Amino acid sequence: MRLTQNDTPLLDTLLKHAQNRVTSFHTPGHKNGAGILSKLRNFTKRNVYYLDVTVFPEVDSLHDPVSCIKSAQELAAKAYGSKNAFFLVNGSTVGNIAMLMSACDPGDSVILSRTCHKSVLAGIIVSGVWPIWVQPKVDQERDVIYEISSEEVEHYIKNYPEAKAVFLTSPNYNGICTDLIKIQEICRKYNKILLVDEAHGPHLKFHKDLPVSAAEVNADMFVHSMHKVLSALSQGSILHFNSDKIDIARVRRVVSMLQTTSPNYFILASIDAARMQVVKYGAKVFDKIIKYCEQARNEINRLHNIFCLTRGEIKSKYYDLDLTKLTINVTKTGLTGYKVEEILASEYKIQVDCADMFNLVAITGYGTSKEDIEKLVEAIVDISKKYSGEYETWKLKLPPLATEVVMLPRDAFFSMNVKRVPLSKAVGCISAQTLTPYPPGLPILTPGERITKDAVEYLQELTSYTVRVSGQESDNLKTVKVIK
């Protein structure tokens, strides 16, 4: 029987199996929920555990799919116009690592921005490639950071003709999307592979008012977190393959190598369901969400001390904004984004996706209702009335980041030939670690690069602010790990 986008072959198979109430002599050990702690089971009830099965012929195998998983992946590929789709159960994290390991040989180089997610740096390390880092642009007025523009992509390709691939993150956390149409044109012109971390953009293709997606420009490979905006359960992602420059057999091997042999079928089935929903109902659902978000933006932007990022501020030849994301700048309340996040959670029972010193990012998604958005706006209006203090003068900024990568990040990361030196003495040394201050959440040091005076001064300055530095291996930032 020929399947259509209305079908959910994996979900249907799993539900049928669960309804059959089969006695389990397979993993997991909870045996259809019988062994689950009652405190937990009383809350969830029993049904859900019948979906937690292992690999057997009826439910197919993620590593060697021949029936319902194969069909579900084929439908997902068709939905996004790719040649192959791979369901992932450890999120887009695995997808990013897999893209780099599939597209590049050790020793190849890749153009990418420091704005990338930490999983991309992990991919750089394990795949043994040279990063060609692009300095990100900071918008100090709006306290947001931009991905590489098409102009920069061309500039870097001309300056580093040996680069094998361009790796982009679009949309970023704030929903800012780079011009993928132009970038794909450039990549084709110079015969470069285009890889896109589109973790935040599995919905883009399905609404005409949303920015152009990697799927629509036929990027060589791209990854979607189906759980971030759509209805899949956390960890449910899809890696798409669309390339005539990358070996599909290698992609299969790499993806299989990085995934568990005990995938959670509930997650897998939810990816199948999320794909069906977005194809069938996405245009209608996101029509409403975009409308509610635009109303929210308008209401918030009438306030004197809280602002919401608009498409008008972002849209240009190079960038566009995903209208389903609300980036709310609270600097003029006298509070940090972190503090407002805490107030929203404790006083209004609203949890946003993330916050930094300046902004909150409220992500809407397939399940967001009009009432949810109204509740958020009411809370923001309330907070705006209550707080209007002195505001933070600290500005989002970045030092000129090192571009001199003198050792493969893989070799520096795994090296045993390391020592700790005082930060003040680190200039000129080769970093053996990553240091990422939040905000802005960009690595200031990465393994293998020569540490600059600018980076040291920036890190020293941070110690006088309440900035969390991820990667530091002691309580304060007094020393840094370098190659001996």
Ligand SMILES: Cc1ncc(COP(=O)(O)O)c(C=O)c1O
């Ligand atoms: C831009 C970006 N890429 C990749 C990831 C990783 O995705 P996942 O959480 O699905 O592993 C994230 C997670 O927040 C992200 O923000």
